[in-house]
Amino acid sequence: MHSITKNSQDDAQLRRMIERAFGADQVPQDDGFAHEFTHGWFNAAYRIDLGDGTPVALKIAPPAGVAVLTREHDMMRAELEAMRLVIEQTDVPVPAVLYADLSHEILDADYFFMDFIDAxxxxxxxxxxxxxxxxxxxxxxxxxxxxxxxxxxxxxxxxxxxxxxxxxxxxxxxxxxxxxxxxxxxxxxxxxxxxxxxxxxxxxxxxxxxxxxxxxxxxxxxxxxxxxxxxxxxxxxxxxxxxxxxxxxxxxxxxxxxxxxxxxxxxxxxxxxxxxxxxxxxxxxxxxxxxxxxxxxxxxxxxxxxxxxxxxxxxxxxxxxxxxxxxxx
CATH class of the missing domain: 3.90.1200.10 (Aminoglycoside phosphotransferase (APH), C-terminal lobe)
Structure with missing residues (x-):
């Protein structure tokens, strides 16, 4: 679904994010390594196939300049905390967080990679x-x-x-x-x-x-x-x-x-x-x-x-x- 809060990225930027998270040897060389999920309304989300073929999921918060609801400020950080709590205190199946970048050094938003759920x-x-x-x-x-x-x-x-x-x-x-x-x-x-x-x-x-x-x-x-x-x-x-x-x-x-x-x-x-x-x-x-x-x-x-x-x-x-x-x- 179209939403102005979706912080979609081109392949070049996605490759930079992959390298930061997993190292240069996991950066895909061929096209078609990223598939954007379109059914959400807020964050941008992708299936990413790493250099060795391993699928992971990527979630990107809205860009810094886009207005969001009061409750939505820094919401991805709250999500990471919720996932930590559920993983540590329950047996509920939640994908493991593989890498989170909250620095805004290479992108104007928070983002994180997690396990891809094949289902x-x-x-x-x-x-x-x-x-x-x-x-x-x-x-x-x-x-x-x-x-x-x-x-x-x-x-x-x-x-x-x-x-x-x-x-x-x-x-x-x-x-x-x-x-x-x-x-x-x-x-x-x-x-x-x-x-x-x-x-x-x-x-x-x-x-x-x-x-x-x-x-x-x-x-x-x-x-x-x-x-x-x-x-x-x-x-x-x-x-x-x-x-x-x-x-x-x-x-x-x-x-x-x-x-x-x-x-x-x-x-x-x-x-x-x-x-x-x-x-x-x-x-x-x-x-x-x-x-x-x-x-x-x-x-x-x-x-x-x-x-x-x-x-x-x-x-x-x-x-x-x-x-x-x-x-x-």
């Missing part, structure tokens, strides 16, 4: 009709099981993995939501609702956030398209850049509880071991869905989208959620 992208395979219904449900049960294991990691605070956090989840979520609204106001995005209306609705229902007392590592963005499937099993979890310490009920696998058009929550919940949501969890989930719909709308401006389908969907979702809380325009 199908689960979400893409499902969307293209290459999986049976039973295979899709089994994949989401597997994803739920793995997501639960990730959520067992306890953090030192709520909010960002790196830097200062918050003492309570209410503070952390409130700060994240405020950043989303301010990012939208900065570019004049029309959410269909005045930002103060959305602020007031979240504030009116924020008491339930105090029920979250232990900061857990949550991926936030663990969809089918951020997992890799081989022989009916999830063999790799990728794209950890949005991970934070927070409430597992915010995980993407539960989105369809509120919103249509997203991956079914039931098999995910079965794999997770979640029979249902308590009243507090249900109320919290609705707040997280409001935040998701808000950021979906706002980020379309920061990505330079021409196709307005995501923006239109986000507006519809916000209208639905606000109506459920007794608010109509």
């Amino acid at each position: 199908d992208n689960f979400g893409i395979a499902a969307a293209e009709g290459r999986l049976t219904r039973a295979e899709i449900e089994a994949g989401f049960r597997d994803l739920g099981r793995l997501n639960r294991e990730i959520n067992q990691i306890v953090g030192p605070h709520f909010g960002p993995l790196l830097g200062e956090g918050f003492g309570t989840w209410r503070e952390a979520f409130g700060a994240m939501f405020e950043d989303m609204l301010r990012d939208g106001e900065a570019v004049g995005i029309d959410l269909g609702w005045h930002p103060d209306q959305l602020r007031a609705v979240v504030a009116d229902h924020a008491d339930v956030l105090d029920d979250v007392t232990e900061p857990r590592l949550i991926e936030v963005d663990l969809w089918g398209k951020n997992s890799m499937l081989r022989d009916g099993r999830i063999v790799g979890i990728v794209d950890h850049e949005r991970a934070i310490y927070g409430d597992p009920i915010m995980e993407a696998g539960l989105t369809s509880i509120d919103l249509e058009g997203f991956d079914e929550a039931e098999p995910f919940m079965q794999g997770y071991g979640m029979a249902g949501l308590t009243p507090s969890e249900r109320a919290r989930r609705r707040l997280y869905s409001i935040a998701l719909a808000t950021v979906m709308a706002v980020e379309t401006s920061y990505r330079g989208h021409v196709d307005m389908s995501t923006y239109n969907l986000a507006r519809e979702c916000l209208d639905q959620l606000m109506a459920e809380l007794g608010h109509t325009r």
Whole structure:
């Protein structure tokens, strides 16, 4: 997908990055050594075939001069921290980081190489009709099981993995939501609702956030398209850049509880071991869905989208959620 945040590079620059990471003897001499993945919206990502034929994956953060959301500053560094935590504290399959360069000496952005996972992208395979219904449900049960294991990691605070956090989840979520609204106001995005209306609705229902007392590592963005499937099993979890310490009920696998058009929550919940949501969890989930719909709308401006389908969907979702809380325009 086209996005102005994608920091794509030509072959000459990719060869310089390969040499820095793996040495001159691993620099490919022939053309066709780099294949760019196009389905993501934020980072540039490649399969790279090294000089000896070994495939690796390369991920490149947005260029320094491109505006990103507040929460997206230095996000690749947070991703590296999330990967470290998951690798060290769980058995969840995460590709090993082979080399990370945060110096900006040969490129105006962070980047890192990691193991290449030779498998199908689960979400893409499902969307293209290459999986049976039973295979899709089994994949989401597997994803739920793995997501639960990730959520067992306890953090030192709520909010960002790196830097200062918050003492309570209410503070952390409130700060994240405020950043989303301010990012939208900065570019004049029309959410269909005045930002103060959305602020007031979240504030009116924020008491339930105090029920979250232990900061857990949550991926936030663990969809089918951020997992890799081989022989009916999830063999790799990728794209950890949005991970934070927070409430597992915010995980993407539960989105369809509120919103249509997203991956079914039931098999995910079965794999997770979640029979249902308590009243507090249900109320919290609705707040997280409001935040998701808000950021979906706002980020379309920061990505330079021409196709307005995501923006239109986000507006519809916000209208639905606000109506459920007794608010109509």
